[in-house]
Amino acid sequence: MSYPEPCLLPTEQINALIDSLVEHGWYIGQQVLDPALCQALHQEVTIRAQQQSMSRAGVGRGKEHELREDIRGDAIHWLNRETLAQRRYLDAMRELQQAINVSLYLGLFEYEAHFAHYPAGAFYRRHLDSFRGRANRVVSTVGYLNADWPQDAGGEMVIFDQHDPERELARVTPDAGTFVCFLADRIPHEVLPTHQPRASIAGWFRRNASLGGVVDPAR
Numbered sequence: 001m002s003y004p005e006p007c008l009l010p011t012e013q014i015n016a017l018i019d020s021l022v023e024h025g026w027y028i029g030q031q032v033l034d035p036a037l038c039q040a041l042h043q044e045v046t047i048r049a050q051q052q053s054m055s056r057a058g059v060g061r062g063k064e065h066e067l068r069e070d071i072r073g074d075a076i077h078w079l080n081r082e083t084l085a086q087r088r089y090l091d092a093m094r095e096l097q098q099a100i101n102v103s104l105y106l107g108l109f110e111y112e113a114h115f116a117h118y119p120a121g122a123f124y125r126r127h128l129d130s131f132r133g134r135a136n137r138v139v140s141t142v143g144y145l146n147a148d149w150p151q152d153a154g155g156e157m158v159i160f161d162q163h164d165p166e167r168e169l170a171r172v173t174p175d176a177g178t179f180v181c182f183l184a185d186r187i188p189h190e191v192l193p194t195h196q197p198r199a200s201i202a203g204w205f206r207r208n209a210s211l212g213g214v215v216d217p218a219r
């Protein structure tokens, strides 16, 4: 398998992403991620899902963490640089982190990401990825891995208005190469029920935040 070395996100896409984050608080780009890289990552997550070597995703952090299939039905596996494909993806995110820091002064210092596998029938109800003033997830990213996602297969990611969470602003088809980015504590979003197995990588740029001297736990 070969992917560009290093797997740079195209500069025009990075610039468009930063402009859109500033203007709207979110960004959607198609054909941003390299197809061969998406294919390798998709293969990894599919094998893991088949081997059942992923964890059922829950909601809430620390002691409040619980499984809630009525809220989300995906299985996850944290990226840990164990394969070349993971390293390429994480290196691309590091470049993006630097570009965002240079332009937006967000002081992002760390990135964490997991594969997410949504079996047929799974969804993730509308939510925010962090709560204002509480958590240190600042910018969320989602990279999609399924090549040729059929029109009628569901599984779209819906972005809602930060000032009116009932108002739908955009629908993202989870097609390989598509990359989405948004402000983690502002932008409500949802994964509609999927009719086919659906694979993505959800990740977060973090900043050190503490509340009452307690640093937000890593996971």
Ligand SMILES: O=C(O)CCC(=O)C(=O)O
Residues within 6 Å of the ligand: 116, 124, 129, 142, 156, 157, 189, 190, 191, 200, 201, 202
């Ligand atoms: O896979 C997606 O489209 C988004 C997943 C998500 O919202 C999350 O994991 O927080």
Ligand SMILES: [Fe+2]
Residues within 6 Å of the ligand: 127, 128, 129, 189
């Ligand atoms: Fe989310």
